[in-house]
Amino acid sequence: MKKLLVVENDNVKHMLKLLTIVVSVFLIGYFIEEAIDISATNIKDSIEAYLEISTELIPVFVSFSIFAMTWYQYNKSRDNHSLFMGGAFLIIGFLILFHMFSYPFMPDLITPNSYNKAAFFFIESRLVLAILLLASVYIYKDTLPKLINRGVLLSFAIALLVLSLAFVLLYNKYLFTEYNFNSFSNITVFLLSIISAIILYASYLYAKRFKETGQKDLIFLIYGSIILLFSNLVYFSFEFSGHFLLITGFFFMHLALYRSCVELPYEKLALAEDKLRVAAEEKYYNLFDNANDAIITTDLEDRITSWNKAAERLFGWTEHEVMGKMLSSLLVPEYLRTEREQIVNNALTGRIYTGIETVRLRKDGTKMDVSITISPMLNADNEVIGLSGIIRDITERKRSDEALKIALKNWQNTFNAISDSVFILDSEGRIVQSNSVYERMSGINTEDLIGNNCCKILYGTAEFVEDCPFRRMKQIGMRESFEFEDKEHKLWFQVTIDPVYNESGELINAVHIMHDATELKKIEDTRYENIKLVLANKAKSDFLAHMSHELRTPLNSIIGFSELLVQKAIGELNKKQEHYINNIITSGIHLLAIINDILDLSKVEAGKIEMVIEKISVSENIDDAVNLVKERAMKHNIVINKDIDSQLEIEADRLRLKQILFNLLSNAVKFSKPEGGTVTITAKKEDDMVRISFSDTGIGIREKDMKKLFIEFEQIDSSLSKKYGGTGLGLAITKKLVDLHGGKIRVESKYGEGSTFTFLMPIVSKKEEN
Secondary structure, three states, X not given: OHHHHHHHHHHHHHHHHHHHHHHHHHHHHHHHHHHHHOOOHHHHHHHXXXXXXXXXXXXXXXXHHHXXXXXXXXXXXXXXXXXXXXXXXHHHHHHHHHHHXXXXXXXXXXXXXXXXXXXXXXXXXXXXXXXXXXXXXXXXXXXXXXXXXXXHXXXXXXXXXXXXXXXXXXXXXXXXXXXXXXXXXXXXXXXXXXXXXXXXXXHHHHHHXXXXXXXXXXXXXXXXXXXXXXHXXXXXXOHHHHHHHHHHHHHHHHHHHXXXXXXXXXXXXXXXXXXXXXXXXXXXXXXXXXXXXXXXXXXOOOEEEEEOHHHHHHHOOOHXXXXXXXXXXXXXXXXXXXXXXXXXXXXXXXXXXXXXXXXXXOOOOOEEEEEXXXXXXXXXXXXXXXXXXXXXXXXXXXXXXXXXXXXXXXXXXHHHHOOOEEEEEEOOOEEEEEXXXXXXXHOOOHXXXXXXXXXXXXXXOOOOOXXXXXXXXXXXXXXXXXXXXXXXXXXXXXXXXXXXXXXXXOEEEEEEEEEEOHHHHHHHHHHHHHHHHHHHHHHHHHHHXXXXXXXXXXXXXXXXXXXXXXXXXXXXXXXXXXXXXXXXXHHHHHHHHHHHHHHHHHHHHHOOOOOOEEEEEHHHHHHHHHHHHHHHHHHOOXXXXXXXXXXXXXXXXHHHHHHHHHHHHHHHHHOOOOOOEEEEEEEEEEOOEEEEEEEEOOOOOOHHHHHXXXXXXXXXXXXXXXXXOOOOOHXXXXXXXXXXXXXXXXEEEEOOOEEEEEEEEEOOOHHHHO
16 A cells, blocks of 8 residues: 555656646747747847757757767667667657758758648657657667667668658658648648657556666656657647757657666666675685685785784784784894895885795794795786785794704714615615715715616626626525625725515515725735835935935035125126026025925924923014014015013923924915005913914915915915915924924914914923923
């Protein structure tokens, strides 16, 4: 009952609205027509003609506008009803245009113009519109897609327009002389009655369709149809009111078709987009909140903009607690802030970072290992508006990995710690694992062994010969023991191969152990060779120690007589002679230094040096050494600093101590940088020892060259030998002299920054104690 009342109320509202519109428009036209009638005679005709043309042109414009709108929107709306109505209004627009062009004051349209001819086109346009309006009732959005389309409708419109013009042309005299269409004649009343009946029936059908479908745009179509009906009825009595009602009816029809083919598709599209957006948002939020990993988003200023449930569980903060706060200040440890800033800056350029393993903080301050994926968030203009991070707790995995690594490392260390060479073989005798012992012994990389047949690699035999030790082990089914000599690497082994079976008795592995017995084999030969070498070396040292006088005396004579020549004691020399003699002196002095070093070394090795132990002042001996190199140091812009305990005394051989000090100090000066530098000498008491150090800011020593420093005739770099000179014996002699005093020498150096040589000697000579 309530529903019927609502429907009746709606019908009354529509009737009142329609009546109001019709009466208002009619009165407007009526008063305008009356105003023209009472106007001056000389302007009445011109105003009337102007309004006549204007009110005729507006329906033409609206008709073509409806056609253009429906035609253009068809690709988007695919509404066959709107397209059909657009084609109908294309026809009606041209018929109204023919009606306007048929007035007597217009140029003749094919045949002589008259008011009767114009009225005929008026009646024809209304009749065609009524018929097409009735036909449109039975056309829906998707009715007859093969017949109702733009091509067919355009062809139909052209054909109907051509037929109308042809009808007028062929039946001109008969139509316009026999029948009067310009007043309420019998034919006019008959035709208007038919037109009105058709329009009323079409309106009724549209109203019924509206109730069934609820399609709101049909209301405006019904309004337009009823208003057109009133326009037809009043046109011949009140021409301007009829025109205005026609314009109003066309306006409502334009509005109806605009809503159906323009607004409605966009509304449906917007509704569909809203549904898709809502569905996508719901899906996103479901995924976001139900994800196992923490998902966090931030804006460009690192403020948190979203925080899912997993993040709450992982870090301990609720979404309410963190929203709007700086992510770095909450989660990132202080020492990792710089790392995160770098990653964030890179991500803001559009890059995605995955699998970043780092450390983050929980609410309670505890640290946890996490894996992070960081990606930029883009807006519709492809601009970066923030960052999203997916964070996974990998603490347990890291612990497991670390435990596994430790276990594997311990096992590998244990495996490698076995003194024998151990191989694990598969059931075919291929090496699947090896410790590092064989690599150290043979020089063959472990990686080159894996996957190869043991017999071919270790024994040089073919892979499948019967004599292969592995095959012998397989045949007998138990341990195979034998001795093997590796002639290529000059090694001798004692070998055992033990089979490993599974529960089914199948061979799955074999353990191949090689015990290096090379030293046992070589021990006698080595002992004999060592005795011969010791005797030969002692004989050499004895020979050189006894030859010191014979080697030095002739060389001193050469240098002495050459210096007399340079001093011109026996006569003048020309420039070339003077140059040659200077070369002889320089080379002689250099050779004498080499011989002195060799003889000193030989004496030490032969035990021929007699040590004269006495109590001497350390500072005085250091001053003597400084005086010897002072001139050279000043020449090379080298500053010598001293930090020495002036009261420090030591029991030592004065001459040999000076030799040690001079060698170390001259090296510090010699190997300084070209632009100069600093040499610092320190001498302090350390327990029952004296510690003397020489620190320079020179060129330093590479780590790989440190082991060569105290070896006889070793130059750590041939280019340095050419630049700075030397035999490579100075440090070797120095070390042996320190050793003779019961002391120790060591060196610390950083390449390019300088070196520090330090030796320690006992304050009380151990030689005397012994």
